Amino acid sequence: MITELIETKKIMSNFDKMIINSPFKTEYISEKSNIALPTLYRKIRDNKFTIDEALTILEIIEPEQYEFEMISRKIAIAEEQFKNGQFIKHEDFVFNAKELLASRK
Secondary structure: OHHHHHHHHHHHHOHHHHHHOOOOOHHHHHHHHOOOHHHHHHHHHHOOOOHHHHHHHHHHHOHHHHHHHHHHHHHHHHHHHHHOOOOOOHHHHOOOHHHHHHHHO
8 A cells, every 4th residue: 555655646746737747738637537727727836736646637638548447457356356257147137128028108
C-alpha cells in the first residue's frame, strides 16, 4: 500500500504538467470533465486534484492508455475470480435467442 501511495504522489506531483502539455485545450478539458474553467485553472496552478478528477482528466487526455488500463484491470479481476471458482458455467450462460424473443412477445 505504501508503494502505491508513493507512486501516486509522484504522478500527482507532475499532473499539472501533463494537462499543460496535452494536445487538448484547457477549455475542452474543462468542458468534458465538468470542472468549471476558472476552477480548472486554479487546480492547475496549485496542482491540487482529487484522484477522481485526475482519472476523469486522464480519460480525456490519454483515452487509449485509460482504456488499456481499465481493460487490464478487468482482466486481472476476472482471472482472480476464475482462480477462486467464481464463474458461470457455459451451460448456464448459453441461452436460446429464439426462445428469449418469443417470451418477450
